Amino acid sequence: MVVIKIVRHRWREILLAFLALQNAFAEMMEKGKTKVKKVFNLYHQNSNDGRQVVDGRGREETNVIEPMVFIDHQITEDTALSARIVFDAWTAASDTKLDNYTGASGTPIMGQSRIAGNFGARQEKKVGVNRWNYGVDLGFSSEYDYRSFNGSLNASRSFAKDNFTLGASLQYYMDEVDLFTDISNPQSATISEGLDRKILAASLTASQILTAKDILQFGATFARSTGTLESTANTVDVAGTRAVESLPDSRSRYALSTKWVHGFGENSAVNLSYRYYFDQWDLSAHTLRGAYLFDIEEDESYMEIFGRFHSQGEVEYYGDRFNQARSFMTSDSDMADFQSYEGGIFYESFMDDFKLFGLEFSEVTFSQSLVLSNRSNGMRYGYYQAGFGYSF
Amino acid sequence: MKIVSLCLLALTFVGCANVEQIDRGYLSKKIMQLDPHPEESAFRNEVRSFREGAIGGSEAVGGGCGCN
Numbered sequence: 245m246v247v248i249k250i251v252r253h254r255w256r257e258i259l260l261a262f263l264a265l266q267n268a269f270a271e272m273m274e275k276g277k278t279k280v281k282k283v284f285n286l287y288h289q290n291s292n293d294g295r296q297v298v299d300g301r302g303r304e305e306t307n308v309i310e311p312m313v314f315i316d317h318q319i320t321e322d323t324a325l326s327a328r329i330v331f332d333a334w335t336a337a338s339d340t341k342l343d344n345y346t347g348a349s350g351t352p353i354m355g356q357s358r359i360a361g362n363f364g365a366r367q368e369k370k371v372g373v374n375r376w377n378y379g380v381d382l383g384f385s386s387e388y389d390y391r392s393f394n395g396s397l398n399a400s401r402s403f404a405k406d407n408f409t410l411g412a413s414l415q416y417y418m419d420e421v422d423l424f425t426d427i428s429n430p431q432s433a434t435i436s437e438g439l440d441r442k443i444l445a446a447s448l449t450a451s452q453i454l455t456a457k458d459i460l461q462f463g464a465t466f467a468r469s470t471g472t473l474e475s476t477a478n479t480v481d482v483a484g485t486r487a488v489e490s491l492p493d494s495r496s497r498y499a500l501s502t503k504w505v506h507g508f509g510e511n512s513a514v515n516l517s518y519r520y521y522f523d524q525w526d527l528s529a530h531t532l533r534g535a536y537l538f539d540i541e542e543d544e545s546y547m548e549i550f551g552r553f554h555s556q557g558e559v560e561y562y563g564d565r566f567n568q569a570r571s572f573m574t575s576d577s578d579m580a581d582f583q584s585y586e587g588g589i590f591y592e593s594f595m596d597d598f599k600l601f602g603l604e605f606s607e608v609t610f611s612q613s614l615v616l617s618n619r620s621n622g623m624r625y626g627y628y629q630a631g632f633g634y635s636f
Numbered sequence: 637m638k639i640v641s642l643c644l645l646a647l648t649f650v651g652c653a654n655v656e657q658i659d660r661g662y663l664s665k666k667i668m669q670l671d672p673h674p675e676e677s678a679f680r681n682e683v684r685s686f687r688e689g690a691i692g693g694s695e696a697v698g699g700g701c702g703c704n
Binding site: 281283285287289310312314328358360385387390392404405406407447451453454455456457459461463465467497498499500501503505507511512513515517519521523527529531537538539544546548554556558559578579584590592611613615617619623625627629631633 | 659665669686
């Protein structure tokens with residue numbers, strides 16, 4: 245509600261900032277085909293079972309408004325520039341208990357926001373009947389207790405007349421987090437600023453067209469996080485007294501995934517995927533997702549109905565509460581043992597081309613999506629997404 | 637070891653029968669894409685990477701955001 249109130253009061257500034265960023269980027273580009281997609285995300289979560297909450301009341305309510313703008317500009321036949329601009333504004337039940345922003349279960353206030361950007365370039369090179377694609381991205385994000393600079397390299401190569409594609413990507417995050425180091429007196433809690441967190445992630449994918457209506461993909465991801473891996477507001481209950489969360493300074497994470505898209509009839513398909521995940525902190529997880537997609541009209545307007553099941557064990561340092569202090573302790577509900585059930589619907593429709601200010605807009609799409617999720621450890625969350633895309 | 641096995645398995649697909657470009661009309665439809673709406677998926681993957689203990693199988697690896 246607070247987010248809505250603030251956006252109601254400051255929507256002109258937010259809108260102007262977005263238009264300015266978007267126009268600035270578009271003007272920087274050379275003339276050529278430009279694709280733009282704007283996605284407006286509205287997220288809400290609710291839980292009274294967050295064991296990490298500082299006052300023990302468990303409230304994890306959060307509301308987030310996140311507009312995103314994606315711009316992709318084709319400079320030449322084989323070179324493109326891209327940009328992604330994100331702005332978050334959120335409020336949470338966890339404001340103000342430790343300071344003016346962070347903590348848990350204080351009176352919700354507004355004042356938290358994040359701005360993030362990502363800029364990239366990619367190139368395609370033909371090799372006979374096959375293709376090389378490679379690209380680079382640089383990104384940043386900034387919020388009141390977190391800052392990040394990140395970059396990624398990615399490449400893919402197709403074989404066998406584009407029937408088989410191998411892809412690889414490397415991502416590196418140089419992040420900084422502000423963390424409470426002493427909460428013995430929450431009203432005068434001390435915070436350490438600018439603690440290092442680094443994340444290196446590598447992923448490999450291989451996709452194969454099996455038939456005229458089947459495509460299969462395998463993927464593997466490795467990520468290693470080092471440095472300060474605790475979360476700013478997370479605490480634990482040690483024999484009735486609140487203490488800060490404590491976690492090891494490294495975590496290696498692995499995921500193997502597969503996806504199969506199968507078309508049937510004249511206008512429908514199923515998209516099935518599975519992921520197995522395991523990590524150095526002894527958390528393992530299985531995730532299954534199934535989606536049914538079908539065309540609504542001949543112009544590629546379509547609908548997707550999907551369900552997703554996620555089951556995970558807890559990290560070895562997890563406890564609802566602790567009888568005595570340990571080297572590593574967390575009560576973060578996101579790292580607990582739970583099952584998550586998610587369902588959603590997505591609809592995208594194509595609209596007529598139109599002219600505005602002398603520009604011809606084509607490939608105009610409007611999409612809406614609703615996703616609801618329920619975790620077995622008390623967390624419920626859902627979000628609405630509205631998208632508007634066009635080319636000019 | 638699991639990752640090496642997966643890569644080897646993936647490489648065996650190079651030997652699969654080819655589907656010619658002219659026969660890929662259905663594969664080019666939006667509903668047949670591995671991710672038909674990547675922009676919406678960016679937010680979805682971000683949410684999941686912070687509300688679950690697992691990552692991978694998507695671009696989100698848990699960096700760049702203190703989303704608690």
